[in-house]
Amino acid sequence: MPANSHFFTNRSQMRLHYLSWGNTSGIAVVLLHGLRSYAQTWDSLANALGQQYCCYALDQRGRGGSDWAESTRYRTEAYVSDLEDLVAHLGLQSFVLVGHSLGGTNALEYARLNPGRLQALVVEDIGPGSSVSGDGAERIRREMSQTPLVFPDWESAAQFWRQARPGLSLEGLASRLTHSMKQTPAGIEWRHDQQGIAQARLSITPTDLWPAVRALDCPTLFIRGARSDFLPLATLEAIKAANARVQTTEIADASHYVHDDQGAMFNRVVVDYLHEQRLQLQQISGE
Template sequence: MERRDCTLVLSGLNLHVTEWGNAQARPVVMLHGIRGYAETFAGVAAALQPDFRVVAFDQRGRGESDWDPAHNYYTDAYVADLEALAQALGLAHFDLLGHSMGGINAIVYAARYPQKVRRLVIEDAGPGAFEASDGATRIRKELATTPDRFASWEAATGFMRALRPTVTEEARQQRLQNMLKPLPQGGFTWRYDHAGIVATRLNPDPTRVVDLEPSIRAIACETLVLRGGRSDYLQPAMVARMRELNPRITDITIPDAGHYVHDDQPALFERAVADFLQRGDTSAPD
């Protein structure tokens, strides 16, 4: 599978972009979650070959992208970054997929730029999940109690195993490889802006916290919501509310998957995404 990496200056920050597949194929942009990174979508990118050009990027403050010195980790900033990416890569019309925080960003972007999004996939995100779910409480607790460094790789592995007990050891190690960096004095620290992201998530500016329901109503494209069957974040009633707000929304529950559906059940996740994006499509790639 062809892979390309580059760094683009978007919204004044250097953001690391990864692409998989033929550059002339149908484009799909993928947005990771709050502590995620572009590489998390390598599996689904491979599953979509040879029909798709998959574009993912380390969102501001994560991976190999710049940290925002102003701790501007709000939806409007992420959406502006995505619009800048689309302009820089010449993506006039593309599919969009987002997980968790990335799903929130994708919903708002699709509502704001309906002419640009062909089809939308939302992985375990929706109105109410960010604010009121057991998963939101869990994520806030995790952020507040996560160490800022580890004495050894083994210590970090133990922490990740406790945090993500249901994923495979291979998936945990991939996460650590993408989320940690060595310290000069020994040990490891996070590759993402833990302090800045924690500050924004735990003590947000209330004027910048987005209400997703108007954006859900405004989505103009076919949309698939993928929920983990044992997710503590997006609840069935929330999915039902999304369908009530917009008849273009359909949903699939992936059994035996938690909030990280693409990690817990990769084969089922990849098949659902591929089937939805390819269904009844006879259009030529942009």
């Protein structure tokens, strides 16, 4: 099922890009990628969800086909504002929201600021404190400060990803090379605003996600990679204890990048969870 490409203009007059898949009469699912990712990272999940859903994946500001911003504008409130503008542009009244890492932060904050809008929420490998301390937070800060802005050739770019993401599948590597990098006269460069995003990640205080977790008013699934250095198991258990609407699961042999490392299993978990929530909604509406 190929994706359709679209653009819209947000309230700040930025031109933002998104992809859509599926049946427009199906259940709407909005997908938010991670820190240095892109809308196409959700292609496999969108196809696994199929025609019962209509998926929309946003290139968050500074990524993919979307406009870049000042580094001070790569912060949670700006991302949430963009999401609110996409939802208004699409005319969505109720929908499912899925977010990985940075996208998970933005999804949780959207849910807190827009109660009653979500049918369900899926958060991939992020939780309160993940971006503040721990091995994963240190790794990402290190990557942000050390990632080259240009590579001499495609093999050098591929080698960068192999070293940075040892568990990355061949499909995941091919996707990143295709959608996060581009050939220029200078060499192989990033499609996203690597410099601005790095400055923001190294200088902006991460959002406290506990208020959002406690406020969740929709069925929510947190997915952790069993090898994740970013979402500790203790944090996952504390999230579940903090809100009765939360379910949690781990996916074996996956790092922080669960849908890249174990795509088929990740898709199965999400599809099964949303199917379960859809059946429960149908039972409630039929009573």
